[in-house]
Amino acid sequence: MAAPVKYDLLEAPGRYFDGRTAAARDVVVKFGDASLILMTHEDMPITHWSLAGLRDLGAGAGALSLTPDYESDERLVLDDPDMVAAIRQVCPALGLPRPVSRSRWRRAIVWAAAALGSVYVIVFHLAPALSDRMAALIPPEAEIAMGEEMATQFAMILSKGEPRFCAGGAGGRALATLTARLEGAADAHLPLTVRVLDHPMVNAFALPGGQIILFRGLLRNADSPEALAGVLAHEIGHVAARDPTRLTLRSAGTAGMIGLLLGDFTGATVTVALSEALLRSGYQREAEAAADDYAAKLLAAEGLPTAPLAGFFRKLKGEKGDGAPALSHLSSHPDLDGRAAEMRAADTIGDAPYEPALSDQDWVALRNICR
Missing domain, CATH: 2.30.29.30 (Pleckstrin-homology domain (PH domain)/Phosphotyrosine-binding domain (PTB))
Known part of the structure; x- marks a missing residue:
């Protein structure tokens, strides 16, 4: 040229x-x-x-x-x-696009690897650390409002429509009696709201704001009020440790954490997304083991045995195995055999007499609360 x-x-x-x-x-x-x-x-x-x-x-x-x-x-x-x-x-070729050289490809790969590394750090290290710190910063009234909204959305997702919480009557009074007995010895930072969802799943969940949902299937499958008291004590342990709030913040991501701190949690889109995330997610095994330990101590403080809960775990294992959704929270719980052994070892009552968690009449009423 x-x-x-x-x-x-x-x-x-x-x-x-x-x-x-x-x-x-x-x-x-x-x-x-x-x-x-x-x-x-x-x-x-x-x-x-x-x-x-x-x-x-x-x-x-x-x-x-x-x-x-x-x-x-x-x-x-x-x-x-x-x-x-x-x-x-x-020079008509002045504006030809810049070719992608091998060195540029190498730089791009390095930058991409660095970006993926940053995402890994944020997801597996920064977000959990932030959620642990920020869970304690949410005002109690805001956490309660968040939990109430999430409980509604949570129930709607599971019910695939209008959820039905069972309440009132003799069954409702029996549930209040059991809750009050355990709450009196608990050190939860918020008042507890325990409800029964008309759903056949054998499960229970704790949500932010002191919300605990027991499932009809759990009541029907528990062999005794002491076994149910053990499950409820376990969920109270999650509430006391703020595990549901931390898991919610972690599911929301860094930007969502800021929004939740500012009170932006009542929108349907947000609560549905977070409720679905909680359904898919699970606590770390350390958190589950800590909740079991909390339950054992709470039951002992109320003069209740842990052996019935151990028997309930073994019953679930025999019926459905370790991989069942019942009380497994998508496999985040320790194995049922191990949990049963630890609960039986933690029992402080043995063959000694104790005041039942509920009277026979109240237990029958609670099991039939959804009828």
Whole structure:
């Protein structure tokens, strides 16, 4: 590629950056046979750039910011209208897109790996650490409101429609009696709200704000009020440790944590998303083991045995195995055999007499609360 003869005498001032320093150098620019020549004002050549390789980095209308090729750090800025027009005419390939070189691919891979590493740190280290700290910062009234809204959405998701909480009558009074007995010895930071959901699943969940949901299937499958008291004590342990609030914050992500702290938790979209996340998620095994330990101590404080809960765990294991959804919270609980053994070992009552968790009449009423 050669410049037309008519440009042989064309010269123009320019500003040259050599790529090694940030300083600009005033130069004189002229055409050679197939090159652009950059010279000092004393006509001493500085460098020759091939016309075929020139590329425009973009300097706005009426100007050029040239480089000899995209791999070079050198740059020439021109704003002389005659020289700019001449170069545009002689070098139609000025605006070709930058090719993706191997070095750029390597840099892209390095940046992508760094980004993935950052995501890993945020998801598995930063978010859990933030959720632990921020759970204690949510005002009690805000946590209660959040838990109430999530309990409604949670029940709607499981019921696939309008949820039915069973309450009132003799069954409701029996539930209140059992809750009051355990709550009196508990150190939960919020008042407890325990409800029964008309659902056949053998399960129980704790939610933020002191909300605990027992399932009809759990009441029907528990062999005694002491076994049910053990399950309820376990969920109270999660409430006391703020596990549901931490799990909610972790599911919400960093941006969601800030919104929840500011009270942005009542929107249906947010609560549905978080409720679904809680259904899919589970506590760490350490949290589950801590809740079991809390339950054993709470039952002992109320003069209740832990052996019935151990028997209930073994019953569930025999019916459905360790992988069943019953009380497994998607496999986050320790195995049922191990839990049963630990609960039996923690029993402080043995064969000694004790005041039942509920009277026979109240127990029958509670088991039939959803009828």
